[in-house]
Amino acid sequence: MKIGVLTGGGDCPGLNAVIRAVVRKSLQNGHEVIGIREGWRGILEKNFMKLDRDSISGILHRGGTILGTSRTNIYKEKDGEARVKANMAENGIDAIVAIGGEDTLGIASKLSKAGVKVVGVPKTIDNDLNATDYTFGFDTAVNVATEAIDRLHTTAEAHNRVIVVEVMGRHAGWIAVHSGMAGGADMILVPEKPFNIEEVCDVLTKRHSSGKNFSIVVVSEGAKLQTDDIADKDGSFVLSSMKTDSFGHVRLGGIGNILAEEIEKRTGFETRATVLGHIQRGGSPTAFDRVLATRFGVFAAELVEKGKFGYMAALKGNEIVAVSLEQAVGELKTIDMDLYKVAETFFG
Ligand code: F6P
Numbered sequence: 001m002k003i004g005v006l007t008g009g010g011d012c013p014g015l016n017a018v019i020r021a022v023v024r025k026s027l028q029n030g031h032e033v034i035g036i037r038e039g040w041r042g043i044l045e046k047n048f049m050k051l052d053r054d055s056i057s058g059i060l061h062r063g064g065t066i067l068g069t070s071r072t073n074i075y076k077e078k079d080g081e082a083r084v085k086a087n088m089a090e091n092g093i094d095a096i097v098a099i100g101g102e103d104t105l106g107i108a109s110k111l112s113k114a115g116v117k118v119v120g121v122p123k124t125i126d127n128d129l130n131a132t133d134y135t136f137g138f139d140t141a142v143n144v145a146t147e148a149i150d151r152l153h154t155t156a157e158a159h160n161r162v163i164v165v166e167v168m169g170r171h172a173g174w175i176a177v178h179s180g181m182a183g184g185a186d187m188i189l190v191p192e193k194p195f196n197i198e199e200v201c202d203v204l205t206k207r208h209s210s211g212k213n214f215s216i217v218v219v220s221e222g223a224k225l226q227t228d229d230i231a232d233k234d235g236s237f238v239l240s241s242m243k244t245d246s247f248g249h250v251r252l253g254g255i256g257n258i259l260a261e262e263i264e265k266r267t268g269f270e271t272r273a274t275v276l277g278h279i280q281r282g283g284s285p286t287a288f289d290r291v292l293a294t295r296f297g298v299f300a301a302e303l304v305e306k307g308k309f310g311y312m313a314a315l316k317g318n319e320i321v322a323v324s325l326e327q328a329v330g331e332l333k334t335i336d337m338d339l340y341k342v343a344e345t346f347f348g
Contacts, residue, residue: 001031003304004093005051007065008039008072008104012123012137013285014293015099016059016066021297022097022121023056029305034093039100040107041072043084046091060290063283073246074107081114088116095309097300099123101135102329103247105312109325112310119303120312120325121296125281128172130333131323132314136293141168141280142178148276149183149216156214162204162263162271166256168280169220170249172334175280180218181343187215188343189259191222192334197259201266203348208269217263219255295320 003026007015023033035049036042049055049067059066074080088096095117098108101124108118122129125141145167156163165185167175173190180188187203189195204215260273285293292315299313299320311322 001094001304002092003031003033003301004036004043004048004088004096005033005067006036006039006042006096006098006100007067007069007123008098008100008107009069009123010071010101010125011064011069011281012125012135013063013140013281013283014136014289015064015069015123016056016062017285017290017293018099018121018123018136018297018300019051019066020056020059021294022301023051024053025298025301026304027053029301031304034091035067036096038068039070039072039104040074040084041070042067043087043096044072044074044077044080046087048091060294061284063281063285071103071245071247073103075110076246081111084111085114085116095119095304097121097304101126101129102332105129105325106329109310109329112325117304117309118325119300119309120328121300122312122314122328125175126169126172127174128170128332128334129328130331131312131328133317134292134315136289136296137281137285138174138178139288139292140283140286141175142182143286144280144283145175145179145218145276146182148274148279149179149185149218152274153183153214153216156216160213160270162215162217162260162267162269164217164219164256164260164263164271164273166219166221166273166275168276170222171332173220173223173340174335176218176220176223177335177340177343181346183216183218184346185216185218185343187217187347188340189217189219189223190335190340191220191224192337193340194224194226196226197262197266200259201263204263204269205267207348208267215269217259219259221255223255
């Protein structure tokens with residue numbers, strides 16, 4: 001069999017570890033593997049690269065993806081699905097391993113229903129993909145954010161400041177909750193629980209009047225307001241741009257700065273904002289993510305070997321299992337509110 005591998009959507013530490021695992025296992029199974037460059041765009045444009053033992057050597061620990069990535073939606077392209085099928089046939093590609101999040105795997109799911117042999121591997125630093133306990137890349141992002149919070153703690157304390165740390169998380173606050181808990185944040189704001197700016201300021205004021213002279217507030221980029229005093233009327237995302245990608249997502253970012261200004265204005269505490277941004281996605285994966293990515297990659301190669309198409313490798317407890325792509329992209333996995341309640345114990 002000739003197996004195509006692609007990486008789509010935002011990059012994520014551990015992508016190369018998955019590619020390496022898919023290639024090594026598939027070669028052992030007696031198959032040929034070809035890299036499809038820059039996500040689904042690569043199959044439309046017939047942009048391929050050789051993937052053999054040599055080309056995947058030395059990539060396990062490297063961030064980014066040797067295949068490149070894009071947010072191309074084939075269903076927004078003219079005759080997209082037909083071109084995917086035709087280009088697969090023309091290049092002798094029998095099956096595709098798609099490594100991606102809800103958008104990339106949403107396409108995989110539709111293609112699978114249309115008869116294309118495809119299996120999925122769950123990727124996103126946001127950890128919001130359904131049907132898997134964790135996605136790879138999330139642990140690395142949480143560790144980067146936690147280290148940043150630790151560093152911000154000492155400077156906040158030295159200057160008697162409030163520091164607002166904006167982390168990624170478009171629809172789900174997993175990174176905020178985990179890094180906020182690990183870093184001892186005094187307040188964590190997530191998309192799942194719209195916040196009230198007055199309440200946030202009250203908590204900080206009480207904390208400062210009880211003897212503390214600094215605070216750390218962690219906010220997800222997609223956090224929403226209950227009221228409309230500093231954001232869109234409906235309390236929705238604070239947008240940094242109205243531009244959307246081919247899946248209709250707007251570019252987020254900016255809530256940290258707006259929140260910092262409001263906190264300073266309302267409480268009188270000197271406040272600064274730090275936006276972690278793409279630092280959370282770059283660089284080497286943690287050991288946890290390398291192992292998870294490797295297990296996912298080997299499992300995906302085995303799904304292909306068994307002819308189990310239309311499925312995704314998923315982590316359930318400590319087991320890697322197969323879940324249908326349809327189930328994986330059916331809905332987003334938002335944060336566990338019980339976990340958030342634990343985090344709330346330490347607010348203020
Ligand atoms: O892939 C997920 C993610 O990192 C989100 O957390 C974030 O909102 C988005 O991607 C950023 O996308 P881009 O790389 O296009 O700026």
